[in-house]
Amino acid sequence: MSETALHLVVRGVSKRFGATTVLDRVDLTIGRGELVTLLGPSGCGKTTLLRLVAGLAQPDQGQIELAGRDITNTPPHRRNVGVVFQNYALFPHLTVAGNVAFGLKVRGAPKAEIDAAVERALSLVKLGHLGGRRISALSGGQQQRVALARAIAVEPDVLLFDEALSALDRKLREEMQVELRRLLQDVKATAIFVTHDQDEALTMSDRVAVMNKGRIEQLAEPRELYARPASLFALNFVGLSTRIPGTVVGGKDGKVEVDTRVGRLSAVGTFQSGSPVVVATRPEQLRLDAAGEANAVSGRVRSVVFQGSRTLIEVDAGAGESLLAELSGRDAAMPRVHDEIRLAWPIAETFAFAAEPHA
Amino acid sequence: MTEVALIAPPVAPSVDRERLTAFGFALPSLIIILGVFALPLLLLLGVSVIGPDGLTLVNYQRLLGTPYYLGVIWNSLRFGLLTTAITFAISYPAAFALARARGALRSLLLATLFLPLAASVIVKAFAWTILLRSDGIVNETLLALGIIEDPIRMIFTETALVVGAVNIFLPFMILPIYANVAQLDARYAEAAATLGASPLVTFFRVIVPLTLPGIIAGVALVFSLSVSAYVVPTLLIGEKYPTLATTIAKAYLLAREPGFGAAAGAVLLVIAIAVVTLSSRLSREPK
Numbered sequence: 134m135s136e137t138a139l140h141l142v143v144r145g146v147s148k149r150f151g152a153t154t155v156l157d158r159v160d161l162t163i164g165r166g167e168l169v170t171l172l173g174p175s176g177c178g179k180t181t182l183l184r185l186v187a188g189l190a191q192p193d194q195g196q197i198e199l200a201g202r203d204i205t206n207t208p209p210h211r212r213n214v215g216v217v218f219q220n221y222a223l224f225p226h227l228t229v230a231g232n233v234a235f236g237l238k239v240r241g242a243p244k245a246e247i248d249a250a251v252e253r254a255l256s257l258v259k260l261g262h263l264g265g266r267r268i269s270a271l272s273g274g275q276q277q278r279v280a281l282a283r284a285i286a287v288e289p290d291v292l293l294f295d296e297a298l299s300a301l302d303r304k305l306r307e308e309m310q311v312e313l314r315r316l317l318q319d320v321k322a323t324a325i326f327v328t329h330d331q332d333e334a335l336t337m338s339d340r341v342a343v344m345n346k347g348r349i350e351q352l353a354e355p356r357e358l359y360a361r362p363a364s365l366f367a368l369n370f371v372g373l374s375t376r377i378p379g380t381v382v383g384g385k386d387g388k389v390e391v392d393t394r395v396g397r398l399s400a401v402g403t404f405q406s407g408s409p410v411v412v413a414t415r416p417e418q419l420r421l422d423a424a425g426e427a428n429a430v431s432g433r434v435r436s437v438v439f440q441g442s443r444t445l446i447e448v449d450a451g452a453g454e455s456l457l458a459e460l461s462g463r464d465a466a467m468p469r470v471h472d473e474i475r476l477a478w479p480i481a482e483t484f485a486f487a488a489e490p491h492a
Numbered sequence: 493m494t495e496v497a498l499i500a501p502p503v504a505p506s507v508d509r510e511r512l513t514a515f516g517f518a519l520p521s522l523i524i525i526l527g528v529f530a531l532p533l534l535l536l537l538g539v540s541v542i543g544p545d546g547l548t549l550v551n552y553q554r555l556l557g558t559p560y561y562l563g564v565i566w567n568s569l570r571f572g573l574l575t576t577a578i579t580f581a582i583s584y585p586a587a588f589a590l591a592r593a594r595g596a597l598r599s600l601l602l603a604t605l606f607l608p609l610a611a612s613v614i615v616k617a618f619a620w621t622i623l624l625r626s627d628g629i630v631n632e633t634l635l636a637l638g639i640i641e642d643p644i645r646m647i648f649t650e651t652a653l654v655v656g657a658v659n660i661f662l663p664f665m666i667l668p669i670y671a672n673v674a675q676l677d678a679r680y681a682e683a684a685a686t687l688g689a690s691p692l693v694t695f696f697r698v699i700v701p702l703t704l705p706g707i708i709a710g711v712a713l714v715f716s717l718s719v720s721a722y723v724v725p726t727l728l729i730g731e732k733y734p735t736l737a738t739t740i741a742k743a744y745l746l747a748r749e750p751g752f753g754a755a756a757g758a759v760l761l762v763i764a765i766a767v768v769t770l771s772s773r774l775s776r777e778p779k
């Protein structure tokens with residue numbers, strides 16, 4: 134992302150509700166045409182951050198810029214943002230076309246222009262034939278599309294999605310994720326999604342901001358986020374992993390040796406000796422046929438879960454620790470429950486994180 | 493479901509059955525409406541057009557052809573419209589305040605609205621006469637404070653009538669609007685704002701249309717209550733402001749002219765029906 138394309142800049146924004154700090158000096162920079170997801174558990178501050186950008190709430194401190202304007206104190210109706218709400222908030226007293234036209238009407242656009250924009254927006258979301266319908270006569274998926282068309286019709290500087298897909302059933306949601314991403318890329322929209330659904334985050338966005346307790350823990354591309362989580366929280370929140378706590382006993386060249394209850398493991402990281410850490414890796418890194426410089430742990434297979442293209446194997450490594458391995462269908466000998474097996478994985482794909490007090 | 497379909501006869505009896513059940517549930521209220529309302533109403537209409545020499549429209553001619561009685565109709569309409577308009581102006585913001593109040597305050601406000609409904613309208617109207625008469629509390633207070641030197645004439649004026657009526661009918665306006673406003677999702681206003689609507693535009697284009705059902709219910713209730721009110725005008729203004737309701741009472745109780753009273757009742761009914769029909773027409777969702 135080039136510095137010249139800075140489109141939305143959130144600088145040192147904090148928000149408190151009473152004694153609770155919901156956002157704690159958050160910085161976020163989004164380029165024009167970028168799709169960014171705020172991902173985190175409920176209460177992490179992601180929705181509040183979205184509302185601050187929309188102008189539906191005011192930050193206690195910090196600054197927000199959109200398309201080169203300081204909008205920190207601009208009321209929502211002068212911000213030129215588009216919001217797709219969780220429950221869509223479509224106006225029940227207006228038709229589909231009336232909803233989509235609303236933003237342009239209140240801007241005082243000429244009727245011909247409004248009609249053209251409504252038609253364009255509705256055909257974008259493939260609802261061109263339903264303009265005259267009442268909102269109550271639409272399915273959930275159709276309402277979602279109308280909400281999107283309504284937000285797009287005013288050509289906002291940024292589109293904000295507040296858990297916009299969460300009300301749809303799983304299959305429809307997955308279809309909409311792909312379709313929505315393509316549509317937003319087609320119209321070159323800048324968008325922020327708020328979600329607690331990691332699949333949605335990985336599918337929809339160019340970059341994902343993992344939020345926890347009012348802060349952004351990591352802002353990275355989906356692939357990077359998965360392969361190189363910056364914290365134990367980010368690791369836990371995105372994708373599956375094996376996690377084994379231990380104590381650092383030594384290390385050099387950006388690697389540490391960690392004593393765990395299942396033996397000594399090596400990991401990427403820099404910690405002082407004696408530090409409590411959690412050693413972690415992704416399930417697809419674990420292999421049955423161990424070779425070369427690697428971490429290895431033996432154990433008894435506790436469960437084998439067939440999921441089509443992959444099979445998840447949980448291994449009891451003793452001492453209360455377990456390993457999670459993902460084996461592809463091509464792996465010749467698939468172990469069975471109660472088999473004694475030995476799993477190995479590369480040190481370069483082993484992370485060490487500072488142990489969280491309550492993790 | 494498939495097995496059932498195989499056994500059951502090809503026609504779908506379930507629909508008829510549902511209708512029958514619904515009719516069964518409605519039957520008691522139908523009997524009451526027919527027996528207690530519809531039948532007496534028909535009798536009333538009959539009485540209004542039957543004279544000593546058969547069918548006649550003389551009662552209606554008297555009512556609609558005499559300046560005095562046209563004035564009576566106008567009084568009723570004027571009183572109803574004034575009361576409804578002022579009640580609405582007070583109730584609409586009050587309903588929003590009520591919906592926004594939380595916890596104990598909300599309970600307290602709701603109680604102050606509901607409790608007066610338990611008191612008879614006669615008590616409430618009489619309370620106003622105590623407040624407003626020449627030696628009433630309002631005048632005594634103003635005199636004691638030295639703001640006025642002689643008592644102001646308040647009782648038996650149109651102002652007193654409307655003030656009292658507004659007070660008495662207020663709950664019937666606030667409650668339906670409040671029920672509507674309380675259910676209004678705050679996100680509608682937020683969505684409107686993000687779409688570029690200023691607070692004022694949001695109010696007129698989103699909030700008012702979405703609270704229209706409550707407004708119409710309240711307006712229809714208060715108008716039909718006030719246009720047909722008898723106790724309130726009788727106690728608060730009396731003879732000099734005859735309305736259809738007081739005219740009906742007089743026709744039956746004093747003048748012994750049931751035909752004329754029935755005709756006045758019919759006119760009142762037409763006014764009420766017109767308002768209710770107009771309201772439901774307005775509240776019906778636009779195409």
